[in-house]
Amino acid sequence: MMDLSRRSLSVLLACTALLPGAALAQTDAQARPDTRAMTCAEAAALVARAGAVVMSTGPATYARFVRDGGFCPLPETTQPSWETTRDDPKCFVGYTCRDKFNEGQGRD
Structure with a gap:
């Protein structure tokens, strides 16, 4: 027992x-911060301040945004990213990292 x-x-x-x-x-x-709940200025400032941040972009979607290419692994490069925010449907929040040798295919 x-x-x-x-x-x-x-x-x-x-x-x-x-x-x-x-x-x-x-x-x-x-x-996780949600771009849709933030103003454009708040979302862009968060990326600029953090350098790299994962944010929700929809009910079941998210992306990693970076301030510049220094936050992307080699051999990736940056691609501008416009997201929907509370006050702007096409807000430039920062960049995403993309494989520069594969026509835009890469990690999200």
Whole structure:
């Protein structure tokens, strides 16, 4: 009987150790800035200040925006990105990184 209690306790402790990670992932997704809720100036300033930031761009979409090419891995380059913000449907928020050898195909 003692063995079963120890095993149950071990399983319970292992499960509770996983909970903070799951909660953190959910909190991170909820805390992601949303371009649609920001003004154009706020979104552009966030990218300029942070250098690189992942922002939500729609109900189930997001992108990584960078201030300049120094935030892109080699051999990628920048491509201007205009996003919908609270006050501007085509706001220049910064750049996204694109593979310069593949006609615009790259990571988002």
